[in-house]
Amino acid sequence: MTTLITKTITKICIPLVILFSISLLLAGHNNPGGGFIGGVMFASVISLTYVVFGLKYIKSFFNPSWDKWFGFGLLLSSLTAFGAIVYGYNFFRSSIKFVEIPLYGEIELVSAALFDIGVYFVVIGTLLYIFKNVGEDE
Amino acid sequence: MNIQEHLPILLVATPILMSALMIMLRSRPTFQKTLNIIVSASLLLMSIILLLQVWNSGIQVYEVGEWGKYGIMLVADLLGSGMVVLSSGISLLALIYSLDYIEGKSLNTTYHSLFNLLVAGLNGTFLTGDIFNMFVFFEILLLSSCGLVVASENGGVTKISDKMEATFKYLILNIIGSMLMLVAVASLYATVGTLNMADLSVKISALSDAGTLPWHIYFIALLFLIVFGNKAAIFPLHYWLPDVHPTAPSPISAMLSGVMIKVGAYGILRVYFLVFKDALFLLQPIIILLALITIAIGAIAAVGQKDVKRLLAYSSVSQIGYVFLGIGMGTAYALTASLVYLVNHAIAKSMLFLTSGGIIHHAGTRDMHQMGGMVKSAPLMSSMFLIGAMSIAGLPPLGGFIAKFVLFDAAMLGEYYLPLLIGFAFAVFTIFYMFRAWLLMFWGETRDSDKYGPYSSHGLSPMITVPIIILAAAVLILGVYSEPLIALSSEIANQLLDPQPYINAVLGGSVR
Amino acid sequence: MDSFTAIILAIFLPFAAAIFIPLLEKFLKHRIGWFAAGIAFLSFALIGIVAPEIIHGHIIQHSIEWMPSIGAEFSIYADGLAMMIGFIASGIGVIIISYSNGYMSHKEDLPRYYQYLLLFMGSMIGMVFAGNTLQLFIFWELTSITSFMLIGYWRGKPASIYGATKSLLLTAGGGLFMLAGFILLHTITGSYDIATILQNPAIIENIKAHPFFLITLILILIGAAAKSAQGPFYIWLPNAMEAPTPVSAFLHSATMVKAGIYLVARVHPIFSGTEAWFILVSGIGIFTMLLAGFLAFRQTDIKAILAYSTISQLAYMMTMYGYTSYHEPGLGVAAATFHLLNHATFKACLFLVAGIVAHEAATRDIRKLGGLRKDMPITFIIASIAALAMAGIPPLNGFLSKEMFYETSVEMGHIIGGPFTFLIPAAAVLGGVFTFAYSIKLIDGIFLGEKHHDHLPEHIHEPPYTMLIPAAFLAGLVILFGLVPSIPIHNIIEPTTAGIILEEVHLHVKLWHGLTPAFFMTLITFIAGLGIYTRYDKIAAWQDRFNARYPRISVNYYYDRIVDGAKGSAKGFANFTQPGNVKTYIYAILLLMVILFAIPAFMMATQVFPANLNFDIPLYEALIMTLMVSAAIAAATLHRYLAAVIALSTVGYLVSLVFIYLKAPDLALTQVLVETLSTIIFLLVIAKIPQTFKEKIPKTTLARDIVISSAVAATVLVLLLNATQGIVSPFESLSYYFLENSVPLAGGHNIVNVILVDFRGYDTLGEISVLCLAALGVYNLIHSRGEGE
Amino acid sequence: MNNITVIQDILSNFFFFAGMFFVFLGMLGLYRLPDVYNRLHATTKIGTLGAFGVMMGIVIKLGFGPMGIKAITVGLFLLLTAPVAAHMISRAAHRHGVGLCEESTVDDYGKTYCLINSSCPVKHEETIEDEHDQM
Amino acid sequence: MNTLNLLDIALVFMVLSIIPCIHRIIKGPTIPDRVIAVDALATVIVVMLGVYSFVQESVFFMDVALVLSIIAFVGTVTISKYLDEGVVF
Amino acid sequence: MNNTILSITIALIFGIGTFLMLRRDIVKVIIGLSLISHAVNLLIVSTGVFDGEKAPIISNGHHDSSSGIIFTDKLSDGIFAPIVPSGMEVHFVDPLVQALVLTAIVISLATTAFILILAYRIHEEYGTTDIRKLRRLRG
Amino acid sequence: MKRYVLYSIALGFVWCFVHGVVSLSNFLIGAMIGPFLIRPFKELYSLGEEISYREKLNRIPKQIHYFSILIVEIVKASIVVAKIVLQPKIDIRPGIIAVPIRAKTDVGITAIANTITLTPGTLTIDVSDDRTALYVHCIDIDNAKEIRDSIKDDLEEYVLEAFE
Ligand code: NA
Numbered sequence A: 001m002t003t004l005i006t007k008t009i010t011k012i013c014i015p016l017v018i019l020f021s022i023s024l025l026l027a028g029h030n031n032p033g034g035g036f037i038g039g040v041m042f043a044s045v046i047s048l049t050y051v052v053f054g055l056k057y058i059k060s061f062f063n064p065s066w067d068k069w070f071g072f073g074l075l076l077s078s079l080t081a082f083g084a085i086v087y088g089y090n091f092f093r094s095s096i097k098f099v100e101i102p103l104y105g106e107i108e109l110v111s112a113a114l115f116d117i118g119v120y121f122v123v124i125g126t127l128l129y130i131f132k133n134v135g136e137d138e
Numbered sequence B: 001m002n003i004q005e006h007l008p009i010l011l012v013a014t015p016i017l018m019s020a021l022m023i024m025l026r027s028r029p030t031f032q033k034t035l036n037i038i039v040s041a042s043l044l045l046m047s048i049i050l051l052l053q054v055w056n057s058g059i060q061v062y063e064v065g066e067w068g069k070y071g072i073m074l075v076a077d078l079l080g081s082g083m084v085v086l087s088s089g090i091s092l093l094a095l096i097y098s099l100d101y102i103e104g105k106s107l108n109t110t111y112h113s114l115f116n117l118l119v120a121g122l123n124g125t126f127l128t129g130d131i132f133n134m135f136v137f138f139e140i141l142l143l144s145s146c147g148l149v150v151a152s153e154n155g156g157v158t159k160i161s162d163k164m165e166a167t168f169k170y171l172i173l174n175i176i177g178s179m180l181m182l183v184a185v186a187s188l189y190a191t192v193g194t195l196n197m198a199d200l201s202v203k204i205s206a207l208s209d210a211g212t213l214p215w216h217i218y219f220i221a222l223l224f225l226i227v228f229g230n231k232a233a234i235f236p237l238h239y240w241l242p243d244v245h246p247t248a249p250s251p252i253s254a255m256l257s258g259v260m261i262k263v264g265a266y267g268i269l270r271v272y273f274l275v276f277k278d279a280l281f282l283l284q285p286i287i288i289l290l291a292l293i294t295i296a297i298g299a300i301a302a303v304g305q306k307d308v309k310r311l312l313a314y315s316s317v318s319q320i321g322y323v324f325l326g327i328g329m330g331t332a333y334a335l336t337a338s339l340v341y342l343v344n345h346a347i348a349k350s351m352l353f354l355t356s357g358g359i360i361h362h363a364g365t366r367d368m369h370q371m372g373g374m375v376k377s378a379p380l381m382s383s384m385f386l387i388g389a390m391s392i393a394g395l396p397p398l399g400g401f402i403a404k405f406v407l408f409d410a411a412m413l414g415e416y417y418l419p420l421l422i423g424f425a426f427a428v429f430t431i432f433y434m435f436r437a438w439l440l441m442f443w444g445e446t447r448d449s450d451k452y453g454p455y456s457s458h459g460l461s462p463m464i465t466v467p468i469i470i471l472a473a474a475v476l477i478l479g480v481y482s483e484p485l486i487a488l489s490s491e492i493a494n495q496l497l498d499p500q501p502y503i504n505a506v507l508g509g510s511v512r
Numbered sequence C: 001m002d003s004f005t006a007i008i009l010a011i012f013l014p015f016a017a018a019i020f021i022p023l024l025e026k027f028l029k030h031r032i033g034w035f036a037a038g039i040a041f042l043s044f045a046l047i048g049i050v051a052p053e054i055i056h057g058h059i060i061q062h063s064i065e066w067m068p069s070i071g072a073e074f075s076i077y078a079d080g081l082a083m084m085i086g087f088i089a090s091g092i093g094v095i096i097i098s099y100s101n102g103y104m105s106h107k108e109d110l111p112r113y114y115q116y117l118l119l120f121m122g123s124m125i126g127m128v129f130a131g132n133t134l135q136l137f138i139f140w141e142l143t144s145i146t147s148f149m150l151i152g153y154w155r156g157k158p159a160s161i162y163g164a165t166k167s168l169l170l171t172a173g174g175g176l177f178m179l180a181g182f183i184l185l186h187t188i189t190g191s192y193d194i195a196t197i198l199q200n201p202a203i204i205e206n207i208k209a210h211p212f213f214l215i216t217l218i219l220i221l222i223g224a225a226a227k228s229a230q231g232p233f234y235i236w237l238p239n240a241m242e243a244p245t246p247v248s249a250f251l252h253s254a255t256m257v258k259a260g261i262y263l264v265a266r267v268h269p270i271f272s273g274t275e276a277w278f279i280l281v282s283g284i285g286i287f288t289m290l291l292a293g294f295l296a297f298r299q300t301d302i303k304a305i306l307a308y309s310t311i312s313q314l315a316y317m318m319t320m321y322g323y324t325s326y327h328e329p330g331l332g333v334a335a336a337t338f339h340l341l342n343h344a345t346f347k348a349c350l351f352l353v354a355g356i357v358a359h360e361a362a363t364r365d366i367r368k369l370g371g372l373r374k375d376m377p378i379t380f381i382i383a384s385i386a387a388l389a390m391a392g393i394p395p396l397n398g399f400l401s402k403e404m405f406y407e408t409s410v411e412m413g414h415i416i417g418g419p420f421t422f423l424i425p426a427a428a429v430l431g432g433v434f435t436f437a438y439s440i441k442l443i444d445g446i447f448l449g450e451k452h453h454d455h456l457p458e459h460i461h462e463p464p465y466t467m468l469i470p471a472a473f474l475a476g477l478v479i480l481f482g483l484v485p486s487i488p489i490h491n492i493i494e495p496t497t498a499g500i501i502l503e504e505v506h507l508h509v510k511l512w513h514g515l516t517p518a519f520f521m522t523l524i525t526f527i528a529g530l531g532i533y534t535r536y537d538k539i540a541a542w543q544d545r546f547n548a549r550y551p552r553i554s555v556n557y558y559y560d561r562i563v564d565g566a567k568g569s570a571k572g573f574a575n576f577t578q579p580g581n582v583k584t585y586i587y588a589i590l591l592l593m594v595i596l597f598a599i600p601a602f603m604m605a606t607q608v609f610p611a612n613l614n615f616d617i618p619l620y621e622a623l624i625m626t627l628m629v630s631a632a633i634a635a636a637t638l639h640r641y642l643a644a645v646i647a648l649s650t651v652g653y654l655v656s657l658v659f660i661y662l663k664a665p666d667l668a669l670t671q672v673l674v675e676t677l678s679t680i681i682f683l684l685v686i687a688k689i690p691q692t693f694k695e696k697i698p699k700t701t702l703a704r705d706i707v708i709s710s711a712v713a714a715t716v717l718v719l720l721l722n723a724t725q726g727i728v729s730p731f732e733s734l735s736y737y738f739l740e741n742s743v744p745l746a747g748g749h750n751i752v753n754v755i756l757v758d759f760r761g762y763d764t765l766g767e768i769s770v771l772c773l774a775a776l777g778v779y780n781l782i783h784s785r786g787e788g789e
Numbered sequence D: 001m002n003n004i005t006v007i008q009d010i011l012s013n014f015f016f017f018a019g020m021f022f023v024f025l026g027m028l029g030l031y032r033l034p035d036v037y038n039r040l041h042a043t044t045k046i047g048t049l050g051a052f053g054v055m056m057g058i059v060i061k062l063g064f065g066p067m068g069i070k071a072i073t074v075g076l077f078l079l080l081t082a083p084v085a086a087h088m089i090s091r092a093a094h095r096h097g098v099g100l101c102e103e104s105t106v107d108d109y110g111k112t113y114c115l116i117n118s119s120c121p122v123k124h125e126e127t128i129e130d131e132h133d134q135m
Numbered sequence E: 001m002n003t004l005n006l007l008d009i010a011l012v013f014m015v016l017s018i019i020p021c022i023h024r025i026i027k028g029p030t031i032p033d034r035v036i037a038v039d040a041l042a043t044v045i046v047v048m049l050g051v052y053s054f055v056q057e058s059v060f061f062m063d064v065a066l067v068l069s070i071i072a073f074v075g076t077v078t079i080s081k082y083l084d085e086g087v088v089f
Numbered sequence F: 001m002n003n004t005i006l007s008i009t010i011a012l013i014f015g016i017g018t019f020l021m022l023r024r025d026i027v028k029v030i031i032g033l034s035l036i037s038h039a040v041n042l043l044i045v046s047t048g049v050f051d052g053e054k055a056p057i058i059s060n061g062h063h064d065s066s067s068g069i070i071f072t073d074k075l076s077d078g079i080f081a082p083i084v085p086s087g088m089e090v091h092f093v094d095p096l097v098q099a100l101v102l103t104a105i106v107i108s109l110a111t112t113a114f115i116l117i118l119a120y121r122i123h124e125e126y127g128t129t130d131i132r133k134l135r136r137l138r139g
Numbered sequence G: 001m002k003r004y005v006l007y008s009i010a011l012g013f014v015w016c017f018v019h020g021v022v023s024l025s026n027f028l029i030g031a032m033i034g035p036f037l038i039r040p041f042k043e044l045y046s047l048g049e050e051i052s053y054r055e056k057l058n059r060i061p062k063q064i065h066y067f068s069i070l071i072v073e074i075v076k077a078s079i080v081v082a083k084i085v086l087q088p089k090i091d092i093r094p095g096i097i098a099v100p101i102r103a104k105t106d107v108g109i110t111a112i113a114n115t116i117t118l119t120p121g122t123l124t125i126d127v128s129d130d131r132t133a134l135y136v137h138c139i140d141i142d143n144a145k146e147i148r149d150s151i152k153d154d155l156e157e158y159v160l161e162a163f164e
């Protein structure tokens, strides 16, 4: 087992890194980042908790089926791409909308962002699925 | 929306979507199975419609994301859509077969997703018009096949350690191939500034015409020979095949031997005759040489096998050599022959692998020396294997005969006498090893039941027999009446030799 | 019904019937054989319908479109030759199938038996009426395959399997050579159509003048010889005797083995009249005739004697078809054709008798048989008629055709002149002598002499009529054709000969010709034959000693050596080429890469290195690169996994540093992330793999590996130096488009990301599929324990 | 250019160079100091300070714009995690038997730890200090 | 002092700092030494990224720096635990 | 960056990776593969066609600030590539190769993960990491 | 519940910082999504335990004070080590000593441990199993007693004030 020092710092890191990963995901279209990078950040912080607290312990209260995560991600990404067909365009045709949000200001909604979110989930799901499967394996 | 316009992308994206859905549907196996069969069947239907569309109204181009050549384009010409029909057909049958053949747990967890992605990989490769995209789909093919090879089968005749070993070799060798493909693609981009194959074709031709084609383009072309040769398992890149194809579960062996190795041949046809047609003079002798060695090595090694699936695998090596022989000769007729050969081998070999699955199911072993006299206990498997064996051996009235005949005829007309001679000599080998296998398994003394345990008494379910019978019927029909296939192949050959319509279809309307 | 339809029906009726036999067997039980016989008779009758037209000199030709893309048609070419063999196939078919009803036990797998018999018959008829060479080949191979199936009818017996395999390899393999010959013929003439070739003297002239003439002829003859068990290919026929006796009678004496002879006759107009033709065809014939005649002696199994005899008799025909010379086109053709017909009658009859004997006496060993004349007198008479016909005793049909053989041999000897004037007739006589001797031996051994009661059952009866009548019918034909030769001559032999030599012929065959050379040769034959027969046992014993001492003087010895050797050495070969060590395989790829690089590099040696390489290298770049390479070397040389993995991830971090330097923030990000994750996966794995193995690299291996790695590195370097010279003018990169349009069209400022999710989002879809695949694959890997044998 | 910018410039440049110099010193310490533990002193203290200094330089120069904010984040994060990383490494090293250098005088940890935890996995030096790892 | 000079100086400093890291990674002598060295290397790269970001006036490299500092921490903790306990999770 | 030195480095790493791939220890082989994939990634980036000095992220301006040239590269007009307005200067490095490398990196991560787990399972089945012992499948 | 609010506020700031723009809207976003992110990990965060806002608020100035002391100490520490590094011949007497601590909570122990690491010449290696002592590596151990005292008197005080 690791020490309480590490555990304490890890506790601080968890929300920080997850927030950062979301930030990277959303910033991706205009800044470095995007689904893959955000997803890996997320996965790495979960893997950090696995390392620091032990996989068994974490599983006792936090045990999502990661396969569903990457399944969902792939579904979301491909559905986004399919969406264009429904609207009469070619597969993967992107669309951009600018929406005014009170308090925040104008934000840009791109279909590609939805796709990137799918990527995000795929990355998280696959990496953690692999980690969990191998980690559990005796 | 006009769904027909979207057929090319639907053929690729639907299986990807399905794969995702199958992961989400893990808890509902029956629904999974039914849905997957329905989807596979509709993919087959779609592919046939696409082929007819292409046949009737010319090459179809689909701009993914509507970015023209700056994005990725799918191009359905006769070759691509024809290959898609072939792969969709075989994969539908392999899938039906799998439902009874693959062990339940494996089937309900990962199998459907992996299988769908394999199909997506195949269709994607056959339809893409972008060389880097082809790399991506090659990777999909590679990893999906690896995942499927280690899937468990009912009865489990193959040791898991053998599967691992085979997969490891397969993976290592193919990763090297992938790396070289990346090197080649990147160098190509650095030299002519595009990834679209039609665009590449135009530019390389223009350079060649102007006499400013840099020499390393030739080396890049040769690198692609390694890339595609690796997929197709031609000498000396064939080593993984005799290990992987036998250890995979039989429906997957059928997919691998039936369709996957054809991806290599497809790649050569597509890339060489479209992009590197100016380097063909250099490539063709090399291809012929390698093809002949491949034919010989596969045939000789097949004679010495006692594992039925390993024998079939070596036979695939040898047979793909014949396909490459046609490609190497490069005349319209030879290409036709090569394509006819490819289709016939695909159907017959996948049928043989499916049959071998039934046989193994029945006998409980892959070792032919431990089988014998099974003609009485498994008459259907006996006749099915015989049909496949005869077709591979090139005996009439089966498809394989037409294929060999056309190929030899092409070799003769092209005055490739030495290749012809070698091809003929090993055709006799083929008869020998295929019939030897059949005799060992089905004739002779019935196996001593004390020593090895009895043959499985329960019959094979229709899920297993029906796909085999359908393929056998196809083999027979191709032997008796091959005209549509030959006509299609010769049209494909013409398209390959004159890529201008392809280029026009891709670039002509490319304005945004 | 028009003739074309009749022939089509004659061909395909047996096929159709064969398909329905398993179904009908449910109702007809063992009577299914009579149904099959009925089908055979229908085919016979259908040929009979078209016979008058052919006998009147008309050739029935008709084609329908089949596979136009490769120039394949389905066509019928029915001339006298086709008609004769068609009659034999269907006629003997009726007789044999009827006989089978008595011969085959009801416990046998009857549907399969009759199915194959009908399939064979259909194929045989299809072959003879084939209007083009492609079609001929298809049916030809079908006969090989059905023959294979019938030889192996008793599938459990090793001898059956051996015989079946041998026949298949030789006949079907030979067929492939024939196909090659046909393809060559097509190359020369541009046609597969038999009629087109035969009816165009210009084309035939062209063939004869063509450089491929000889090779084409040889290829086609290989097919013919293999099928007719001629030359070294004879070895399959004796082993084919493992088939049920009716099958031997039908396929391996009367019909299928005649296919080779048919082929020789069919291509006769194309190739005959040349020296090559005579030397090859007659040469094979004479050699085989003598060899097989001689070998027939030492056989003790009556079916084996008949088999060798068949080989020898077929060789007669071969020899005669080869005789045709410039001076005398068609010489020997009529004689050969007549002998073909006669042989079909008496040899089939003898086989049926052999079947009867085996059936009743439960043995085929001539040493155990004897004195059966009292127990089965009718069979004795039938057998004697057939055997005497084979021996060439007048007034039976065998006498007539053998007389013709002698005559033509003498003529041929004269035509060639020199020592051949005597040698050719002498060879013919020697063949006749052997034939005479073993024919007598056959009758003597089975029916005459004392009955060996210790080997034979007490009561031996005549067989049932279903077996006796077919044999008797054939014996009747033997006598009929001998006494009234004009019936076969005018109705069959003349049209057939016309079909072969492509001109009208009129033959006069009589029992008594006067004191011709042939008469004296016949006399010599009888006397010498009797002489040999009296020393029969001694000769056979000498042969056995000879074989025991020189086992290598035997084609079978080499066949077995080749087949067994092929299996053995193939295993060794596979072990050699596929040694299982993955390093070998990797070597192969790398070597191929280097060789493929060398080819264009040597061809265009002057351009290999780009002219303007930039050697203006900033110090820190050089330093970073040096460090990176050092880390890589550390990864390669550190022994402990963990140390090597750390070195590897160092390389990764430095790569990301380079990415930063190359202004690629996304890449740098991804690189560090991926690097760390791979390190974690490495750790996961090496945590489970204790590091016990330490490779000690031998010096030679080290040197070899370094050489190959350096070669690969050099290859990559040269390619890269060339590739990074920039885009060849006048082209520009696609990237301009992305730079210019990311913001306005895709609404993203990070162009790399826009390319990933938009311009080339399809790639990314594939990429995430790959990730999913890895996860699914890992699941399969982990959850697949303890499987397999 | 007004005074404030000049001061900003000077300050930020000072921080830059001081930071980089400290980083360099830290790495020099990594090179020169004996044993793992002493090297850790160098990297965690001087290295982290150097990095923090450079980040401060950015903040001073650019203010609390996105880059400044991120620079602060990076600096703080390093400050937060560097000691933990040092702790983890040194703990692992010690528990796995990486001895202190010759000059060391006292090792309370080694004694106590082994007294408390009889099952401790210490003292198989060969597993971690492997002569094969020498280049 | 213009920004270009700053970059050059920074590059020199960084390269000089990386050399000892690589030395430790290669020479060890123990695994923890190597782990420290990699961690230190990450710090150096973070600093480098800061400078680069400043010079290029682009915030992007700062993102990389943050990611790198986080991920380097994760990596170090993971390796340390592995070293200590012989398991990862 | 200087192309020559980069190319040499890439080639050297490629060669070292190749050397490692020829080793007998399965983990070493995989390390070799990873090295090669590093080399290949660098190679792809090095084939980028512009020598710009900025990361390909357009930082200035709003979404409608850039005009967006509509390229007319119709084959029928004999034009094979985007027409670059004369005097257009590319300040950015080539974004396309970066995107390609990203894809390649991710794919090689997936492959490496798979092959590593495979190595673990092989060790479990065969009890060794020596790939010469992986010779059950031969002949 | 109170903890949620607290975390929410903290994560609002964290979001602003990782996002690079400190603004009200960003803060609100972070504050809104933050708690959802740690919800699954509630086991780790003892979200149920009650706390008082005022106490937390009172600590803020002390924490700021602590950080300023810390920075100064780090600079001192760096200079100390830098001197050692730059010595022509390195002359040190390192060693590991046990340092008893008074802090009880996880945060407190962590803070003191990290502080020790970042201050001159010392580096925390481990916490004793009974959480009463830290094992500290000192680069120059000539006066172990003095080191113990300085930790106890100077650093620990601030830490206890700020975090316990
Ligand atoms: Na991105």
Ligand code: NA
Binding pocket: A036, C756, C764, C767, F102, F103, F106
């Ligand atoms: Na990506």
